[in-house]
Amino acid sequence: MKQPQIKPGRLKLKSRMILILGVMALVQTGFIGLFALHYLERSLDEQIGQRALDVAKTIAAMPQIVDAVKRRDIEYLQPVSLSLAITTRARFVVIGDKSGIRLAHPKPEKLGHSMADDDGDTGYQALIQGQGYIAKAVGSLGWSMRGKAPVVMSDGTIVGLVSVGYGLDRVSEIINRYRVTLLLVILCSFILSAVIAVWFANHFKKAIFGLEPEQIARLFDEQRATLESVREGIIAINSNSEITTVNQTAIETLGLPKESNLIGRKVDEVLPDSSMLEVLQNGEPQYDREVWRGDFCIIANRLPLKQGDKITGAVSSFRRKDELDMVSQKLTRIQQYADTLRSQSHEYSNKLHTIAGLIEIGATDEALNLIGQESASHQELIHLLMRAVPDPILAGCLLGKYNRARELGLKLIIDPESEMKQLPDYLPREQLVTILGNLIDNALEATLRQQGSEGEIQLSMTDLGNDLIFEIEDQGEGLSEQQQLQIFEKGYSSKNSEGHGYGLHLVQSLLHKLNGSISIESTLAGGSRFTVYIPKNKN
Known part of the structure; x- marks a missing residue:
């Protein structure tokens, strides 16, 4: 320069x-x-x-x-x-x-x-x-x-x-x-x-x-x-962990008052959970770390500042993940809608071909019976969702997963006693859909590998008490104690193919943000039961 x-x-x-x-x-x-x-x-x-x-x-x-x-x-x-x-x-x-x-x-x-x-x-x-x-x-x-x-x-x-x-x-x-x-x-x-x-x-x-x-x-x-x-927030600290540089974007991103004077203040006073002190101590850079700040997530990069071999400070650049999340969520919805439409199209195409064949051979009674069964099954599911899950986003997610299960030859059975009417306003519906969607998808894959196209997945929901509780039970091969401890680690997967090992890690991250929890236990049939607890109150 x-x-x-x-x-x-x-x-x-x-x-x-x-x-x-x-x-x-x-x-x-x-x-x-x-x-x-x-x-x-x-x-x-x-x-x-x-x-x-x-x-x-x-x-x-x-x-x-x-x-x-x-x-x-x-x-x-x-x-x-x-x-x-x-x-x-x-x-x-x-x-x-x-x-x-x-x-x-x-x-x-x-x-x-x-x-x-x-x-x-x-x-x-x-x-x-x-x-x-x-x-x-x-x-x-x-x-x-x-x-x-x-x-x-x-x-x-x-x-x-x-x-x-x-x-x-x-x-x-x-x-x-x-x-x-x-x-x-x-x-x-x-x-x-x-x-x-x-x-x-x-x-x-x-x-x-x-x-x-x-x-x-x-x-x-x-x-x-x-x-x-720069549209990213930037904060730099010296060897005494005192803030030496901060731009206005950082103040706005962190939700601090615009007139805040952060220069000279300890970084742990402003950001108690910051990992900049860790970088200052060990000198190891950190890239693309997700950090929750209140109700939103930021992506942070942290680098040590060195003069020779001596660490003299650290600098962090970060940005809100909202925009990326919005795009990702829209793509996820589109993918879910596409999967639902594809599943329904495939399923109804097979049904129509079957009904057409029955009509051609003169088996009109059987055709009418098949149409009635199909209509009754969907009507029963729709009535259940309308009664138990008035939230359209959650209901749409469950309907899509139901159709996906039918496309795979599996059955997604929703407990008729389920009820989920008291979803709190603070709970982002997209995060709830992500949590349930990943758990149901994992249950479908585990059941399909173990049972073939004859398996069942049980889902029950309740909003009684202070928590929202969801139970997803599969008919997979089950998880050992060691697997139960490792399954939420990023990149860990029981499948050998690439691109797996992120869904349950994302589930646990979202639950941690919502102050929720998840437990795993083995069922008598040999599968696994995942139970999710999400508090109704934010604090």
């Missing part, structure tokens, strides 16, 4: 997967990297700020510094601040009095000026509230993290403050180094994503037979249209 074409200029699956996975890798690594850099920058700032505050508190607590700040001894504080900056590796150590005027600064020209000249911070929190704090600001010495602590005398009087700053150049260097690392990680992630995308795309395309997504979508639409156009 020619594969559906995709539009020119559209990227293929492999290219799209590489692009998508690559963009995802870029976005993910970029987002994570930016977050990591931001978190690292804040963490470094906090660490440097805390260090600056700790150094500021240490310097502010030194007795010499406290005494010098109280005396505003710039000559002592200036060189000490420079020395302390070198010792603590700080960018600067600035000392101010209680008014925020610089007493020590790396730039001598800044001495005597307010500390707010650089960043506007007067040190209010340290000078007034007596609390150390951290601040990030740009001053005359550039960006720095500053820790400021009050200089407090032993009696708690605040006489000044110490500001220690660490430059952020180191932080920038670390952040830049990590940025380079991040770019390398992003590049490696993109390359890795591209490699994975190529491998996954190749593996995925192999699993979907090299098709592109658009081709799969087109095939899916075509498959759906094909399924809906």
